[in-house]
Amino acid sequence: MEEKKYYLTKEGLDRVQKEHNDLLAFRKKKTMDDAPSILQSEDVNPEYLVYQEDLHLLEAKIAEHENILKHVELISKPAKGKRLEVCMGATVELVDESDKSVNEYTVLGTLEANPMEGKISSESPVGKQLLGKKIGEIVVINSPIEVKYRVQNIRY
Amino acid sequence: MKTEANDLLSFFLSSSLLKSIPRTGWVWEGIENPETIAEHCFRVTFFAWVLGAKANLQQSRLLPMALTHELCEIHAGDMTPYFDILPEDEEEKQKVLQRWVRLSQKKKEILSRKKFDLEKKALDRVLDPLSPLLQERLLSLWMEYEKGSSLEGKFVKQIDRVEALLQGIEYLGPKPDSILVGWWEGTEEIVDHPILRAFLKTIEHRLYENKASDMDGELAFLMEVGKLKRRPRRGWVIRDVQNPETMANHTFSHALMAWILSWEAEIVLNRDRILKMCLLRLLCHSRLEEESPFDNLLRKAKTQEERRHILGKWIRSSSREKRVRNEKRYLEEEKTLRQIIAPLDSLLQEEMLSCKKEYGENKTSEARFTNQAYVLEILLRAFQYAEEDTNFDIKPWWEWASESIDNSVFAKLMNAMDKRFAKT
Numbered sequence: 001m002e003e004k005k006y007y008l009t010k011e012g013l014d015r016v017q018k019e020h021n022d023l024l025a026f027r028k029k030k031t032m033d034d035a036p037s038i039l040q041s042e043d044v045n046p047e048y049l050v051y052q053e054d055l056h057l058l059e060a061k062i063a064e065h066e067n068i069l070k071h072v073e074l075i076s077k078p079a080k081g082k083r084l085e086v087c088m089g090a091t092v093e094l095v096d097e098s099d100k101s102v103n104e105y106t107v108l109g110t111l112e113a114n115p116m117e118g119k120i121s122s123e124s125p126v127g128k129q130l131l132g133k134k135i136g137e138i139v140v141i142n143s144p145i146e147v148k149y150r151v152q153n154i155r156y
Numbered sequence: 157m158k159t160e161a162n163d164l165l166s167f168f169l170s171s172s173l174l175k176s177i178p179r180t181g182w183v184w185e186g187i188e189n190p191e192t193i194a195e196h197c198f199r200v201t202f203f204a205w206v207l208g209a210k211a212n213l214q215q216s217r218l219l220p221m222a223l224t225h226e227l228c229e230i231h232a233g234d235m236t237p238y239f240d241i242l243p244e245d246e247e248e249k250q251k252v253l254q255r256w257v258r259l260s261q262k263k264k265e266i267l268s269r270k271k272f273d274l275e276k277k278a279l280d281r282v283l284d285p286l287s288p289l290l291q292e293r294l295l296s297l298w299m300e301y302e303k304g305s306s307l308e309g310k311f312v313k314q315i316d317r318v319e320a321l322l323q324g325i326e327y328l329g330p331k332p333d334s335i336l337v338g339w340w341e342g343t344e345e346i347v348d349h350p351i352l353r354a355f356l357k358t359i360e361h362r363l364y365e366n367k368a369s370d371m372d373g374e375l376a377f378l379m380e381v382g383k384l385k386r387r388p389r390r391g392w393v394i395r396d397v398q399n400p401e402t403m404a405n406h407t408f409s410h411a412l413m414a415w416i417l418s419w420e421a422e423i424v425l426n427r428d429r430i431l432k433m434c435l436l437r438l439l440c441h442s443r444l445e446e447e448s449p450f451d452n453l454l455r456k457a458k459t460q461e462e463r464r465h466i467l468g469k470w471i472r473s474s475s476r477e478k479r480v481r482n483e484k485r486y487l488e489e490e491k492t493l494r495q496i497i498a499p500l501d502s503l504l505q506e507e508m509l510s511c512k513k514e515y516g517e518n519k520t521s522e523a524r525f526t527n528q529a530y531v532l533e534i535l536l537r538a539f540q541y542a543e544e545d546t547n548f549d550i551k552p553w554w555e556w557a558s559e560s561i562d563n564s565v566f567a568k569l570m571n572a573m574d575k576r577f578a579k580t
Contacts, residue, residue, distance in 0.1 A: 015519070103473065114517075
C-alpha cells in the first residue's frame with residue numbers, strides 16, 4: 001500500500017522540524033527530571049498513571065512527527081509547463097457559473113490547511129476536484145446540490 | 157474494531173435529542189424555556205475543568221465523564237431525585253418538592269437500585285451502535301460516576317448537583333422560601349469534597365449575602381459560562397430558524413462528536429486538549445456578539461431576494477479577504493476571552509489561552525480535528541433543520557464542509573449524512 005505523503009511548504013517544514021526537536025528535548029527532560037516514584041503499584045499512584053499517560057502521548061507525537069518528516073514532499077513552484085494547471089501550492093480564482101461571484105483558495109497539504117483563511121487541503125472534496133484543473137475548466141463540487149465553478153486564474 | 161459511519165451517525169442523532177429535552181425540575185417550577193439536559197452537561201463539564209483543576213483530579217477522565225454522564229437520559233428521560241415518590245395530586249406534589257427527599261434508608265436503596273437499572277438499560281440502548289471499545293469506555297465512565305468508585309466519579313456526582321443548585325438560584329433568585337430550600341438540603345447531603353464545600357460557601361456568601369468569598373473568581377466565571385445556555389447561534393438566527401440552537405447546546409454536541417470520533421481516528425490524539433478546545437470555542441460570545449461570516453454581505457442586501465441569494469451559498473471571497481476577516485475575528489475573540497477568564501488562577505488562564513491559540517492557528521493534529529468536528533457538527537444540525545423545514549437550504553453548509561473536511565473519519569460521516577438525509 002502506498003504510504004501517505006505529507007505536502008509542506010518550506011515554512012511548514014521548518015515548523016515541523018522545530019516542533020520535532022522541541023519534543024525530543026522535552027522527552028529527555030521528562031524522563032530524567034519528572035519521573036515520579038514508581039515504588040508504589042500503579043493501582044494506588046495516580047501521579048504515576050498521569051505520568052505514563054503523558055509519556056504515551058508524547059511518544060505518539062514524536063512518532064507522528066517522525067512519520068511526517070520521513071514522508072514529506074516539499075511544495076515548490078512547479079516547472080513552467082505545469083503552471084497553467086492547479087498543483088500543490090496554487091492559489092486558484094474560481095467563478096461561480098450561476099451568479100459570477102468569485103471565490104479563491106490556496107491548495108496546500110493537510111498540515112497547513114486553514115479553510116477560514118482560504119487555505120484548503122488537497123485532500124478535502126474541493127481540493128481533490130481542483131488539482132489538475134486548468135484555466136477555463138469547470139470544477140464540480142458534488143453535494144446534495146451541485147456547485148459549478150470555472151477556473152478563472154491560477155497563480156503561484 | 158471501528159464503528160461504521162452509519163452507526164456513528166445514529167449515535168450522534170440520538171445524542172442530539174438531549175438538546176431538546178428540558179430539565180424536569182425546571183419544567184415543574186414553570187420556568188420559561190428551561191435549560192436542556194445537554195446545556196446542563198455543558199456547564200457541568202466546565203465545572204469539572206475549573207474546579208477539578210483545583211482539586212488536582214485526572215482531567216482526562218473527569219471531563220468526558222462530566223460530558224457524557226446524562227447520555228442514558230436520551231431513553232430514560234430526566235429522572236430527578238424525586239423519582240418514583242411524587243404524589244399524583246398537584247398540591248401534594250408541590251409540598252413534597254418544597255423539601256428534599258425524606259425516606260427510610262431501605263426505601264432509598266430500593267429506589268436507587270430501580271433508577272440504576274432503568275438508566276443502565278437505557279444507556280446500553282444508546283451505546284448499542286458503537287464499537288465494543290467505545291461502548292466499554294463510555295460505560296466505564298458512567299459506572300465510575302454512578303457508583304462513585306473513583307475520586308473523579310464522586311466529584312462529577314457532586315458537581316452535577318452543585319451546577320443544578322446554581323442554575324436554580326440563577327432562575328429563581330436567592331430566595332429563602334422557594335424550592336431551593338430542598339435543593340440546598342440535597343446538595344449539602346451529597347457534597348463532601350473540600351473544594352466543592354468551599355464553592356458552596358462562596359455561593360452562599362456571594363449570592364445570598366453579597367459578601368466576598370474565596371472562590372468568587374470561579375463562581376463569576378461559571379456564571380458567565382451559564383450565559384451560553386441562552387445565546388442562540390447567529391447562523392441559525394439569520395436564517396429565521398424556529399427555536400435556533402443555543403451555543404451551549406452546540407458546544408455539547410461539538411465536544412461529544414470530537415471526543416467520540418477521536419477514538420476512531422488513525423492517530424493518537426490528546427483527547428483532553430480536544431475537549432478543552434471544543435469547550436472554549438464559543439465562550440467569548442457570552443460577551444461578544446457572535447458575527448456570522450454572512451453579516452457583512454447581509455448589511456448590503458436591499459431586498460429579500462438578495463438576502464436569499466447571499467444565504468444560499470457559502471462565503472465567496474479572495475484568500476486575502478478571508479485571512480483578514482479571520483485575523484480580525486481572532487483578535488476580538490481573544491481579547492474578550494482574556495476578560496472572561498481574568499477571575500481564574502493564572503495557570504488555568506494560561507491553559508485556556510493556549511487552547512484558543514491552538515485551534516485558531518489550526519497547526520496541530522488536535523486543532524485540525526477539533527475544527528473539522530466543528531464544521532461537521534454544524535452540517536449535521538443543518539441537515540436536521542432542512543428535514544424540519546423544506547425551505548432551509550443545506551447548500552452553504554455542504555460547501556463549507558467540502559472545503560474544510562479532509563480527515564477520513566469525518567469524510568465517511570459526511571457521506572453517511574448525505575445518504576441518510578437525501579431527499580428521495
